[in-house]
Amino acid sequence: MRNDLSSEVDFTMSDECLSGRNDFEQKPFVKCTFGLTYRRLLFFIVLIFFVISVFYFNFVFTIDKTNLILRKKSVQTTSSFPKLSRTLYLFLCENQHEMNIYSKIFPTVSSDAIFYCWRENCNSSLFHSSFVLHVQIWSNHRKQRTEQLISLEKQSSSYEIKSRIFIINEKELNRTGKGTWTTSRNDLYQYAINQEIKQKWRWSYYIFADGDVHLKCPLNQQLLTNPTITDHEFPFASHFISFVRLNSRLKNYTNSNENNEEKCYLLFDSFLLSISPAIATVTGSSGPLAYASVMTQIVYHIDAMFNAIHRDALPFVLPYCPKYDHRTWWTSQAVFVYRSICLYGHSISFDGCQITSQIHRPYPRNGNPWSIIETNLNFVPKHLVQLQGYMGQSHFVSVLVSHNYAGWNFELTSEICRKNHTKMNIETCLVGEN
Numbered sequence: 001m002r003n004d005l006s007s008e009v010d011f012t013m014s015d016e017c018l019s020g021r022n023d024f025e026q027k028p029f030v031k032c033t034f035g036l037t038y039r040r041l042l043f044f045i046v047l048i049f050f051v052i053s054v055f056y057f058n059f060v061f062t063i064d065k066t067n068l069i070l071r072k073k074s075v076q077t078t079s080s081f082p083k084l085s086r087t088l089y090l091f092l093c094e095n096q097h098e099m100n101i102y103s104k105i106f107p108t109v110s111s112d113a114i115f116y117c118w119r120e121n122c123n124s125s126l127f128h129s130s131f132v133l134h135v136q137i138w139s140n141h142r143k144q145r146t147e148q149l150i151s152l153e154k155q156s157s158s159y160e161i162k163s164r165i166f167i168i169n170e171k172e173l174n175r176t177g178k179g180t181w182t183t184s185r186n187d188l189y190q191y192a193i194n195q196e197i198k199q200k201w202r203w204s205y206y207i208f209a210d211g212d213v214h215l216k217c218p219l220n221q222q223l224l225t226n227p228t229i230t231d232h233e234f235p236f237a238s239h240f241i242s243f244v245r246l247n248s249r250l251k252n253y254t255n256s257n258e259n260n261e262e263k264c265y266l267l268f269d270s271f272l273l274s275i276s277p278a279i280a281t282v283t284g285s286s287g288p289l290a291y292a293s294v295m296t297q298i299v300y301h302i303d304a305m306f307n308a309i310h311r312d313a314l315p316f317v318l319p320y321c322p323k324y325d326h327r328t329w330w331t332s333q334a335v336f337v338y339r340s341i342c343l344y345g346h347s348i349s350f351d352g353c354q355i356t357s358q359i360h361r362p363y364p365r366n367g368n369p370w371s372i373i374e375t376n377l378n379f380v381p382k383h384l385v386q387l388q389g390y391m392g393q394s395h396f397v398s399v400l401v402s403h404n405y406a407g408w409n410f411e412l413t414s415e416i417c418r419k420n421h422t423k424m425n426i427e428t429c430l431v432g433e434n
Contacts, residue, residue, distance in 0.1 A: 078193060081202050083311055084159055085138035085149035087269050088203040089113040090188040092181065093211030096122045099167075102211075103127045105262040107163035109150055109247040110269040112203070114166040115211070116188050118179060121169040131250050134158040138204045140276030140407035145235050149273060152246060159201060166191065182322040182332040186426075189318055205272050205280075207308040215282065217264035219295075219352040220244075234295070235403050236274035240267050264353050271350050272308055276407030278346035279317070280308040284355030296405070298397040299349045300340060304333040306355060312410045315422035316342045321429040324373070331373060335429060337391055338379040342417035344387075346408040348400060378431050381416045 089111055093099045099115050103126035106113040115122060134151045136158050138144065151158065168191055170179055179187070185208055196202050223229055223237050224244065231237050243266040253259070272280060281302045309317060317339045324331035340347060380387070410418070424431050 078196050078202060081196060081200050082137045082159065083139070083202045083204050084135045084161070085110075085144075085273055086133075086135055086161070086203055087111040087205040087207060087272060087308075088192055089207045089209060089265070090185070090192060091115045091209050091211045092184050092188070093117050093122065094119045096120060098211045100126055101214075104259060105265060107131075107165055108243070108262060108266055108269070109133065109163075109250055110243050110266060110273070111207075112164045112166075114168065114188055114191060116168045116170065116184050118170040118184055121171055122167055124165050124167055127165045128163075128251060130162045130164060132160060132162055134160055138273060140409055145274045146231060146238055148242065149239060150243070150246060152249065161199075161201070166195065180322060180325040181329045182320045182325050185332075186319045186322070189314075189320075202311050204311055205269075205308050206311065206314060207268075207306070208304070209307075210305045213305050214356050215261055215264035215268075215353050216356045217260075217267050217353045220260070220263045220267050223267075232403055236267075236270040239270035239274050243270055268308070268350065268353050271352065275348070275350075275402055275405060276310065276409075277308075277348040278310050278313040278343040278408035279340060280348050280350055281306055282353040282355060283349060283351045294399045295351050296400040296402045297349045297351065298345060298347065298400050300344065300347045300391055300397065301337055302347065302349070304336070307336075310408060313343055313346075313408065316340065316413070316417065319424060319426055321424065322426070323429045334373060335379060338373075339421065339424075339431070341380040341384050341387055341391065342413050342421050343408065344384075345397070346412070348405075377429060379421075379429075381414070381421065 087110060089106065091099070091102065091113060093102075093115050095117065099117060099122050102113065102115070103124075107128065107130070132152075134154050136147070136149050136155065138149065148155070154160065168187060170184070173179075173187075188208070189206070192203070192206060220240070223234065223240055229237055244263060247253075247262070247266060268280075268282065275296070279302070281299070284303075284306075317336050320332040321335040322332060421431050
């Protein structure tokens with residue numbers, strides 16, 4: 001006789017179904033019994049977990065694959081858009097007051113601007129209203145140094161666009177943590193790419209700048225008042241004079257000395273659109289002048305406070321690497337400089353514009369920003385690795401005769417750089433194929 005109070009808990013019944021007829025109600029009945037042991041219970045739990053895991057990983061893989069396809073499609077889509085003779089400034093500002101100073105400058109006849117406010121929400125109420133422009137497609141072809149790039153009237157093959165100001169308020173991004181200098185610049189970068197997809201045309205240059213940077217440019221008076229200056233001496237002179245005149249018409253300036261800092265941005269834009277460097281900066285962010293009488297110099301070790309990047313050169317150096325932000329915000333620019341080796345010889349300092357002031361605020365900058373970078377990261381092609389130490393120390397390469405410089409274009413980079421160094425994993429900062 002079986003003991004029902006057995007010490008071993010065993011919910012066992014035979015795996016059989018007994019068929020019969022209930023004599024009382026004279027209705028058929030089926031009695032099924034199933035054996036349920038701990039082993040079978042564990043099996044069912046593992047089976048359920050396995051099914052859920054397969055579903056989850058398949059879902060994640062599908063999402064990642066979809067995002068990858070969308071990113072590739074986004075790159076392909078933007079590369080098919082025309083690149084217009086217009087630049088984009090991307091400023092990282094602390095607050096409304098800092099941004100308001102730029103409201104007296106932007107937008108200009110040659111540029112739009114995006115402002116990222118990370119201490120308080122900002123608004124665009126003080127900026128000049130949008131105006132209509134007719135802009136030509138831009139390339140680095142030398143003949144464009146004398147052709148009219150922008151007009152207020154419709155021209156043959158020109159694109160009609162409106163000037164614009166964009167504002168990103170960090171507090172409206174619903175982040176769980178505070179952004180860094182690096183992540184904020186990456187937000188600006190992605191926002192600009194998204195705008196290009198919407199508008200179906202590309203800016204020719206992205207100019208990243210800190211919101212507390214201001215410029216002076218004594219050269220502007222010389223170009224505007226000296227009738228003997230030619231494009232042979234200053235290849236950007238014609239564009240600069242044209243930009244100033246158009247800008248004055250749009251903003252109804254009556255005084256030729258009105259808003260001189262704005263002319264510095266027009267001068268820098270004319271330099272970019274005429275000379276076509278891969279990367280450009282101004283005096284103050286690339287060290288002291290090597291030769292005071294020379295307007296253009298080849299550099300590579302540049303400060304991040306003011307960097308212009310050719311639209312086609314963006315994938316070689318961006319996005320910024322946030323991996324080391326917990327120690328120092330300077331290292332993301334060190335990685336930028338290392339990655340720019342693929343553009344070596346085409347980073348140019350324009351000494352016609354100079355940084356006059358910058359406010360230095362507290363932020364993480366512990367240790368040497370160059371030494372903490374792991375040596376196993378593949379920022380540059382293997383045959384150029386020996387240049388990394390050199391680029392971490394030196395600033396100046398050579399003077400440049402701008403009239404003889406043909407400009408940078410995508411085809412000038414090596415096949416290795418084009419194939420293997422135009423994409424970076426934002427988590428690991430490893431560089432790989434696009």
